[in-house]
Amino acid sequence: MLPFFTDAFGNAASRTHAAGREAERACEEARAKVAALIGADESEIVFTSGATESDNLAILGSRPEHIVTIATEHPAVLESARAAGCRLTVLPVDGHGLVDPDAMARAITSKGTLVSVMAANNEVGTVQPIREVGRLCEERGAIFHTDAAQAAGKIELDVRADHVHLLSMSAHKMYGPKGVGALYVRKRGPRVKLSPLIRGGGHENGLRSGTLPVPQVVGFGRAAEIAAKERPDESKRVLALRERLRSGLFERLDLITLNGHPERRLPGNLHVSFAYVEVESLLQAMPEICVSTSAACASAVLKPSHVLKAMGVSDELAYNSVRFGIGRFNTPAEIDITLDRVVAAAKHIREQSPAWALRK
Numbered sequence: 001m002l003p004f005f006t007d008a009f010g011n012a013a014s015r016t017h018a019a020g021r022e023a024e025r026a027c028e029e030a031r032a033k034v035a036a037l038i039g040a041d042e043s044e045i046v047f048t049s050g051a052t053e054s055d056n057l058a059i060l061g062s063r064p065e066h067i068v069t070i071a072t073e074h075p076a077v078l079e080s081a082r083a084a085g086c087r088l089t090v091l092p093v094d095g096h097g098l099v100d101p102d103a104m105a106r107a108i109t110s111k112g113t114l115v116s117v118m119a120a121n122n123e124v125g126t127v128q129p130i131r132e133v134g135r136l137c138e139e140r141g142a143i144f145h146t147d148a149a150q151a152a153g154k155i156e157l158d159v160r161a162d163h164v165h166l167l168s169m170s171a172h173k174m175y176g177p178k179g180v181g182a183l184y185v186r187k188r189g190p191r192v193k194l195s196p197l198i199r200g201g202g203h204e205n206g207l208r209s210g211t212l213p214v215p216q217v218v219g220f221g222r223a224a225e226i227a228a229k230e231r232p233d234e235s236k237r238v239l240a241l242r243e244r245l246r247s248g249l250f251e252r253l254d255l256i257t258l259n260g261h262p263e264r265r266l267p268g269n270l271h272v273s274f275a276y277v278e279v280e281s282l283l284q285a286m287p288e289i290c291v292s293t294s295a296a297c298a299s300a301v302l303k304p305s306h307v308l309k310a311m312g313v314s315d316e317l318a319y320n321s322v323r324f325g326i327g328r329f330n331t332p333a334e335i336d337i338t339l340d341r342v343v344a345a346a347k348h349i350r351e352q353s354p355a356w357a358l359r360k
């Protein structure tokens, strides 16, 4: 990214000089790398400011008559769907956070329907059967959008095999820079028509005007390239670390529960509820362990997570839950330190708790 902040400062939309063409070339290379990660053609990638914007563009820009989505979506999808002002069906999920494809099939009643089902959940990591949902949409002539901010670079995605029409991505969820993302917009079989949310000079095929942030776009491309190359090994390594943490916690602590699906989940996601453990005290006891109580964007809000609620988790346990995110740079030693810290802190908090003494 660095040269594009200084020496290579051209505007990717300025084709009249060498500096502009160099910036354009770098952005087009990045576009091809992002496209390759999801099996798309580079002409089908629209750069945005991130997955929030991509979700807004997909949902509002497709001007649907009816939106069918699920209760555990990211607010960027749920709030866009509410703002669209059309008929809205929000389907429930099961106790593991999975959508029911039969209920989905029944909900798609007309061709002007936009279905939005996330590829993987950002809190509990549940991986949805998007290929099945995509096939349903194709049969019924509905447009299928998937928010793949969590899934891209972590699990296999192929927009053609998965029958996806629109797909949202975010660079910073795959170790790229913050403030850039993309929307895949299918060009053929069928060609998806969108209207822009941001109008102006007509950049990005008229779908997203504004000068491209060249350094961010270049960083996104490199992140996508690395993710594609590393994913087979990385997902195995991250999964092994996750399982080390999961089995350690469940061996050493009673009355804890796993949230989300036991197998159909992102390799790096572990989401656990701790009965009789006030989670704020837990986090305070181990400030060097960077974990979250819910979605990063909702941690400041004192409300039980809508995702856990939709899965039927009680308010009490929803408050007392922690999301452990394990990634590319974590080590077995860090997992062991985390285990020791969490187990010690949870036991200590329970010993101080009158409710724990009175349990049963």
Ligand SMILES: *Cc1c(COP(=O)(O)O)cnc(C)c1O
Binding pocket: 049, 050, 051, 052, 053, 074, 076, 118, 120, 121, 122, 147, 148, 149, 150, 169, 170, 171, 173, 179, 180, 181
């Ligand atoms: C992070 C995230 C978003 C928002 O992405 P930004 O790039 O921060 O706008 C949307 N959906 C899901 C599932 C996410 O995890």
